Amino acid sequence: MKPVKLSTRGLGKSFNKHGRELTALRDLTIDVRDGEFVGIVGASGCGKTTFLRLIDGLVQPTSGHVEIDGRTVSKPGPEIAFVFQNDGLLPWRTVQRNTSFGPELQRREKPAYLRIAHDTLRLVGLGGFDDHYPHELSGGMRQRVNIARALTVGADVLLMDEPFAALDSQTREIMQGELMRICRETRKTVLFVTHQIDEAVYLSDRVLIFTARPGRLKEEVIVDLPRPRELSVKRTPEFVRYTDRIWRAIEEEVRESIGLEVQSLARVRH
């Protein structure tokens, strides 16, 4: 078995919202092995995004800590790269200069980072688009640039926050396949947040299911489907069994979180 790459120990986060203490995450302890692809699902508002932001060091935890290769993470660094839901491309930069943004911020040599960007764009299937501007690209192509930008940092760990949520379903399926190919070629460790159960099963070695607020680990499902996975795997009985099992686990959480929303709406009304 591969060594542990990333681990969280008793990770928790509370916010102070209008004078009320709001716990987004409580006591999360997980281990992710080197090269593992971990999907994270859960009802909306269960703190999945907060979890990724804590791991990246964008926000500080209220309790617990994050370790990469045994070292504690306290601020964003080159060990971890974040792929945001909105592509967050800088509109005034070309595709190549967007892709090379990370190494540029780390003050590497310009010819070197431009070459890295060029090569990475080819890896994500955007060879020849170096000099285009983001507004000239489709949503799927922009997400490819978003992924390429995270890859150029040279991080071993990729955190992905619903990167395909804004794409249409055909583009999404193609991007899922592309992501698996890229991960296979670059051997990244990935934490992938999604609200689509079939996406989590299709991509992941292991799926973590979070409870509704406060987010905690409810259950984990090891997805034992052979790789490389073709799209047709989504129609096999095993695949459907996995999605069923995850859906059942998540269903009561979703119901609970909808209930919570109804309650809080009712509170606002009164």
Added chain:
Amino acid sequence: MIRAMAGAKLAAKPFKWIPLPPGLWRAAASFLFAAIVWEITARYIVGNPLFLSSLSDIAARTVTLWHDGDLQTNIWVSFVEFAWGYGSAAVVGILAGIVLAEWRTLRQFSDPLISMLYATPIIALGPLFILWLGIGVISKIAIIFLTAVFPIIINTVAGLTTTDRTLIEVARSLGATPKQIYTKVRLPSSLPFIIAGLRLSVARALVGVVIAELFGARAGLGFMIVNSAQSFDTAAVFVGVLILAVAGVVSVELLKLLEAKLAPWRGNDQEG
């Protein structure tokens, strides 16, 4: 790519043997139409050159004024006033905007003042400026500066304080220092706002030139307009007004070119 598209559109037009973009043809057509209406109205409907000069009279008057040498002097004086007033407004406005965007307390303190001064018709204070700073160019530069500076401050502050949060988050997660976030994300993303502010104040500054000279001057286009009006030289009034109109169009178009160069991604959602 854009040029290729324009070319494709052009091919479908009847004027395809002359390589001008279709937008320019429409502009030329609308100017020609307005000129004909003007000429007919002035010559045959109004009939009295004291009330409305025909375009041909205005053209003839332009030539005589040029021969006298007055026109060049007046244009030059107004241009110098405009350049100093508008130029200093641009520099001071952008710098003040940068300071205010960073300094929250100062911004909250000065916001009501700036909004008030922005809305104040500064030019109504023209006579006072003449009193304070004399009849020369300094009083004109001060008035132009004050009419032009506030839109630039307001837009610079808006540009720097409304940066897309995702972009800042992306830079942070890639390990950017606060200084890098400023120079590589916030400053470039505020550029279109700053240019929009510069564009807004061009028109205000041009009005400032004329009004400042109306209250008392020794030369300039505003001075020429008011002098000609007092001596019933209607054609010369129109010469001054048309020159200012052309100057306005040219400077706005120059700023649009600058915007297209510095912020090409904004080209799609702006008026062509």
